[in-house]
Amino acid sequence: MENTKIKDINVIAGSITVPQGFSATGDHIGIKKKRKDLTLIKSDVPATAAGVFTLNSVKAPPVLWNQQKIINNINGIVINSGVANACTGETGRKNTELMAQIYAECLNVSKESILVASTGVIGVQLPMEVISQGIKNLFPKMDNAEKSSRKAAEGIMTTDKFPKEIAIETEINGKTVRFGAIAKGSGMIHPNMATMLAFVTTDADINRKLLQKCLKECVDDSFNMISVDGDTSTNDMVIALANGQAGNSPIETEDRDYNKFKKALEYVTLYLAKQIIMDGEGVTKFLEVKVQGASTKEDARKIAKSIINSNLVKTAMFGSDANWGRIVCAAGYSGANFDHSRADVEFSSAAGAISPLISGEPVIFDEDLALNVLKEREIQILFALKDGKEEATAWGCDLTYDYVKINGEYRT
Amino acid sequence: MENTKIKDINVIAGSITVPQGFSATGDHIGIKKKRKDLTLIKSDVPATAAGVFTLNSVKAPPVLWNQQKIINNINGIVINSGVANACTGETGRKNTELMAQIYAECLNVSKESILVASTGVIGVQLPMEVISQGIKNLFPKMDNAEKSSRKAAEGIMTTDKFPKEIAIETEINGKTVRFGAIAKGSGMIHPNMATMLAFVTTDADINRKLLQKCLKECVDDSFNMISVDGDTSTNDMVIALANGQAGNSPIETEDRDYNKFKKALEYVTLYLAKQIIMDGEGVTKFLEVKVQGASTKEDARKIAKSIINSNLVKTAMFGSDANWGRIVCAAGYSGANFDHSRADVEFSSAAGAISPLISGEPVIFDEDLALNVLKEREIQILFALKDGKEEATAWGCDLTYDYVKINGEYRT
Numbered sequence: 171m172e173n174t175k176i177k178d179i180n181v182i183a184g185s186i187t188v189p190q191g192f193s194a195t196g197d198h199i200g201i202k203k204k205r206k207d208l209t210l211i212k213s214d215v216p217a218t219a220a221g222v223f224t225l226n227s228v229k230a231p232p233v234l235w236n237q238q239k240i241i242n243n244i245n246g247i248v249i250n251s252g253v254a255n256a257c258t259g260e261t262g263r264k265n266t267e268l269m270a271q272i273y274a275e276c277l278n279v280s281k282e283s284i285l286v287a288s289t290g291v292i293g294v295q296l297p298m299e300v301i302s303q304g305i306k307n308l309f310p311k312m313d314n315a316e317k318s319s320r321k322a323a324e325g326i327m328t329t330d331k332f333p334k335e336i337a338i339e340t341e342i343n344g345k346t347v348r349f350g351a352i353a354k355g356s357g358m359i360h361p362n363m364a365t366m367l368a369f370v371t372t373d374a375d376i377n378r379k380l381l382q383k384c385l386k387e388c389v390d391d392s393f394n395m396i397s398v399d400g401d402t403s404t405n406d407m408v409i410a411l412a413n414g415q416a417g418n419s420p421i422e423t424e425d426r427d428y429n430k431f432k433k434a435l436e437y438v439t440l441y442l443a444k445q446i447i448m449d450g451e452g453v454t455k456f457l458e459v460k461v462q463g464a465s466t467k468e469d470a471r472k473i474a475k476s477i478i479n480s481n482l483v484k485t486a487m488f489g490s491d492a493n494w495g496r497i498v499c500a501a502g503y504s505g506a507n508f509d510h511s512r513a514d515v516e517f518s519s520a521a522g523a524i525s526p527l528i529s530g531e532p533v534i535f536d537e538d539l540a541l542n543v544l545k546e547r548e549i550q551i552l553f554a555l556k557d558g559k560e561e562a563t564a565w566g567c568d569l570t571y572d573y574v575k576i577n578g579e580y581r582t
Numbered sequence: 583m584e585n586t587k588i589k590d591i592n593v594i595a596g597s598i599t600v601p602q603g604f605s606a607t608g609d610h611i612g613i614k615k616k617r618k619d620l621t622l623i624k625s626d627v628p629a630t631a632a633g634v635f636t637l638n639s640v641k642a643p644p645v646l647w648n649q650q651k652i653i654n655n656i657n658g659i660v661i662n663s664g665v666a667n668a669c670t671g672e673t674g675r676k677n678t679e680l681m682a683q684i685y686a687e688c689l690n691v692s693k694e695s696i697l698v699a700s701t702g703v704i705g706v707q708l709p710m711e712v713i714s715q716g717i718k719n720l721f722p723k724m725d726n727a728e729k730s731s732r733k734a735a736e737g738i739m740t741t742d743k744f745p746k747e748i749a750i751e752t753e754i755n756g757k758t759v760r761f762g763a764i765a766k767g768s769g770m771i772h773p774n775m776a777t778m779l780a781f782v783t784t785d786a787d788i789n790r791k792l793l794q795k796c797l798k799e800c801v802d803d804s805f806n807m808i809s810v811d812g813d814t815s816t817n818d819m820v821i822a823l824a825n826g827q828a829g830n831s832p833i834e835t836e837d838r839d840y841n842k843f844k845k846a847l848e849y850v851t852l853y854l855a856k857q858i859i860m861d862g863e864g865v866t867k868f869l870e871v872k873v874q875g876a877s878t879k880e881d882a883r884k885i886a887k888s889i890i891n892s893n894l895v896k897t898a899m900f901g902s903d904a905n906w907g908r909i910v911c912a913a914g915y916s917g918a919n920f921d922h923s924r925a926d927v928e929f930s931s932a933a934g935a936i937s938p939l940i941s942g943e944p945v946i947f948d949e950d951l952a953l954n955v956l957k958e959r960e961i962q963i964l965f966a967l968k969d970g971k972e973e974a975t976a977w978g979c980d981l982t983y984d985y986v987k988i989n990g991e992y993r994t
Contacts, residue, residue: 228914228922257910259923259943292907293944404911481893495704498669499816502640510640511671531671532705571983 178340178430179437185335186322186350187314189373191215191415195311195318196325199304201252201290201297208304209249209325209352210312211369212277216243217413219285220382222389224406230256231266232286233407239270241378244411245283247369248273248305249326251354254365255288255296256404265296272302276309289328289354289365289405323352326367330354334445340434342427345418347374351438355446366393368408368442374431375414376421384432385410392439395474395564396447410435447565452572455487456548459564461501463555469506470562473553476504477564483551484569490544492517492535494526501553514554519546590752590842591849597747598734598762599726601785603627603827607723607730608737611716613664613702613709620716621661621737621764622724623781624689628655629825631697632794634801636818642668643678644698645819651682653790656823657695659781660685660717661738663766666777667700667708668816677708684714688721701740701766701777701817735764738779742766746857752846754839757830759786763850767858777815778805780854786843787826788833796844797822804851807886807976808859822847859977864984867899868960871976873913875967881918882974885965888916889976895963896981902956904929904947906938913965926966931958 187194196209221240223233232255248269255262266286274281288296312318323333337350355366376384389408414420421427448456459477464470477483480500486493494515502510511530516523521542524535543549599606608621633652635645644667660681667674678698686693700708724730735745749762767778788796801820826832833839860868871889876882889895892912898905906927914922923942928935933954936947955961 226911226914227918227920228910254907257907257922257939257942257944261943292905292911293939295944404907404914493704495666495669495816498640499638499704502638502816506639508639510669527669527705530669531673532669532707 179434180339182337182339184316184337184350185319185352186211186369186371187319188337188350189348189371189413189415191373191413192350192371193312193314193318194322195308195313196321196323197308197311199308200300201250205327206321206325207250207252208301208308209322210246210273210305210308211322211371212246212312213244213371213411213413215413215415216245216283217411218376218378218381219244220378220385220410222386222408224403226404228257228404230254230288230405231258231263232288233405235266235270236285236407236409239282239285242282244285245279246273246277247285247287247409249287249367250296250301251326251328252290253288253294253296254290254292254405256292258293258295261295265298268298269301272305273309276305285409287367287405287407289326289367292404319350319352326352326354328354328365331449334442334449336438336441338434338437340430342374342418342430345416347416347418347434348372349434349438351442353442353446355449365403365405366446367406368393368439370408370410370435370438372410372412373414373416374412374421375416375418376412376431380421380424380428381410381412384428384435388432388435388439391436392443395471395562396443396566408439444565447567450567452570453567454547454570455568457487457551457566457568458549459551459553459566460561461553461555462561463557464506464508464560465558467560467562469508470560472504472506473501473508474562474564476500477551477553478566481569484566487544487549488568488570490541492524492526492540492544497551497553498527508555508557512556514552516552516554517543518550518552519543519548521546591846592751594749594751596728596749596762597731597764598623598781598783599731600749600762601760601783601825601827603785603825604762604783605724605726605730606734607720607725608733608735609720609723611720612712613662617739618733618737619662619664620713620720621734622658622685622717622720623734623783624658624724625656625783625823625825627825627827628657628695629823630788630790630793631656632790632797632822634798634820636815638816640669640816642666642700642817643670643675644700645817646675647678647682648697648819648821651694651697654694656697657691658685658689659697659699659821661699661779662708662713663738663740664702665700665706665708666702666704666817668704670705670707673707677710680710681713684717685721688717697821699779699817699819701738701779704816731762731764738764738766740766740777743861746854746861748850748853750846750849752842754786754830754842757828759828759830759846760784761846761850763854765854765858767861777817778858779818780805780820780851782820782822782847782850784822784824785826785828786824786833787828787830788824788843792833792836792840793822793824796840796847800844800847800851803848804855807883807974808855808978856977859979862979864982865979866959866982867980869899869963869978869980870961871963871965871978872973873965873967874973875969876918876920876972877970879972879974881920882972884916884918885913885920886974886976888912889963889965890978893981896978899956899961900980900982902953904936904938904952904956909963909965910939920967920969924968926964928964928966929955930962930964931955931960933958
């Protein structure tokens with residue numbers, strides 16, 4: 171589960187307020203009954219921004235707003251939880267703009283430099299009186315204390331059981347550069363339908379084009395490998411702000427500095443993606459599906475995602491059942507091209523490993539060992555082909571009674 | 583749930599042995615511990631055949647066999663349950679051929695005129711001694727009695743809770759023509775991963791090309807609307823045999839006789855598709871999703887299937903929760919083109935109807951009425967667009983604790 175330790179990257183305490191020049195906080199303002207429901211983030215100086223947004227054709231107003239504004243230099247982000255402001259028509263569109271405007275007035279900046287996010291129930295209008303008052307009361311409380319970033323992480327939670335945050339520091343061309351991030355997401359059994367939000371701050375100096383490219387690539391290998399392409403919620407987004415306060419010489423080409431920046435951002439996005447899985451609704455097991463030997467990267471990704479999204483694979487893992495046929499079946503309907511007659515399947519965990527399929531032929535395996543392997547909380551599934559050299563990894567979780575319970579009772 | 587009564591179609595007792603010149607039976611031969619596990623079907627005269635097969639790229643040997651042989655005139659079908667003979671390598675391929683050969687020898691016909699189907703656990707070799715002896719013992723017992731067709735329906739069951747069969751008669755150009763059919767399938771919460779088999783017999787006289795066209799079209803509007811295109815198990819198939827014993831003048835063009843034939847086949851496939859849903863693993867509710875006003879038939883189908891396959895929609899229905907936002911969200915990631923800003927959503931059942939979304943705007947609705955509507959066992963979900971005139975209907979069921987239980991413990 172832990173990310174591999176990477177040279178030159180140190181994990182430090184806190185999250186989005188760790189990079190220089192960022193402050194934040196979160197609190198309960200009355201959208202939800204009790205839990206925190208508003209988060210504010212600001213950069214002392216206008217920051218370069220990048221965003222990756224849901225591919226759902228029904229996009230919530232804050233997604234549409236941000237897609238327009240992301241090219242501007244950004245001063246802050248306002249996020250509410252409890253109400254998603256999705257499928258809310260023209261009123262919803264105006265409310266998003268109003269949220270940006272109210273927060274912009276507090277910061278004395280243009281609303282065009284404010285991003286907005288909402289998560290929660292679809293089809294309900296935002297309580298704008300409550301939100302307006304909440305933003306005004308909360309904005310003076312922003313600072314860069316560790317406990318404030320924790321509050322910011324809590325303010326974006328919905329069914330999440332724990333806040334998700336990380337901060338790291340690395341060195342780029344002689345300067346210490348920091349990254350902080352918070353995320354929310356749960357219900358990841360079918361990740362496509364649960365809102366996933368992540369906000370990354372960094373004091374690195376990098377141009378917009380490279381920040382966008384880097385964020386997109388990092389998301390493809392992390393958040394998008396716990397999801398299905400095109401199968402995202404109405405509100406999903408990952409936003410990165412880079413305010414240049416670290417004083418590194420600006421990253422403007424794909425050079426060594428860029429690669430260090432990318433490694434750091436990869437570390438952050440992968441850590442948070444895994445945290446989201448660990449918080450999946452009703453999850454008892456963490457699954458990693460690795461596909462090796464595919465002819466193309468795209469085939470490897472398709473197969474890995476198809477396996478990780480299979481309800482029958484998920485329930486088998488919940489039941490500690492080495493039902494490997496379901497792995498092959500899911501690979502088969504993934505739409506990827508591969509030769510299953512030379513495929514291997516391996517299940518492994520801290521308790522050992524079993525290989526029930528070798529070169530396309532079933533192999534008798536020790537059922538007792540299989541049960542021990544699959545009883546562990548973290549399980550690796552390897553699907554190895556002999557078609558090429560491409561590989562991909564996807565992460566997911568089992569499907570349990572509690573998933574059904576949580577999602578059968580969410581709105582009421 | 584019941585098919586609409588259609589003029590000139592009478593439902594009669596029995597199933598595949600009702601059409602003239604067909605006999606069948608099923609029994610327990612020892613593949614499973616106790617339940618029936620072998621079914622034999624034969625036509626007294628070689629029959630014209632048509633088949634629709636799984637799109638999974640990992641196809642079980644019997645699927646590959648039948649895809650080759652379906653162009654021949656067919657004398658019989660042998661089906662085992664308990665072991666799917668999928669992912670079984672070269673041994674599996676030989677075993678399918680051997681099954682055809684053993685049954686062909688019993689009937690004194692060529693093995694090229696025998697179709698084969700298997701369903702059950704993936705990755706286990708067929709017990710060929712048991713199967714060989716079973717076929718030899720069972721074939722003399724075939725007849726056209728109603729109880730024999732019931733046994734045939736039972737012989738193909740796996741996790742099914744009840745056998746699925748139907749027989750109808752209609753009149754084509756002055757002759758009484760009969761259709762009989764059996765099917766198996768369950769675990770239809772994600773229909774793509776549960777084997778679905780159906781076998782239709784008819785004494786109509788129809789040429790092969792038209793029989794194939796008609797079967798494909800009927801399957802597209804029935805079995806394929808409880809499934810996802812391309813997302814089928816390794817073993818799925820629907821086979822139709824037409825032996826011409828009704829003596830109707832041969833159907834060789836798409837004339838009035840063909841249309842009557844198609845209506846009858848539609849009735850049979852739709853009835854069985856709905857029966858499969860009703861037998862879904864752990865199902866407490868039957869859902870019908872109707873999409874209206876789409877610009878293209880393909881868009882309507884995509885949206886209907888995306889909604890019916892959404893775990894979040896399914897769990898909401900299990901919890902009687904009018905969480906209509908999940909309907910819109912599922913439509914949004916379906917890949918279909920539509921204008922959600924003019925969409926309506928309606929839930930209805932025997933207890934009434936509620937419309938929580940009208941022309942893209944949420945509407946306050948009576949929560950008590952909503953609960954009453956959704957507490958019913960059969961629920962209709964209408965997603966109405968104003969983009970065009972195309973529509974599609976999909977059928978499915980809720981996602982329950984018992985689904986998780988059944989699929990977590992299937993193999994062990």
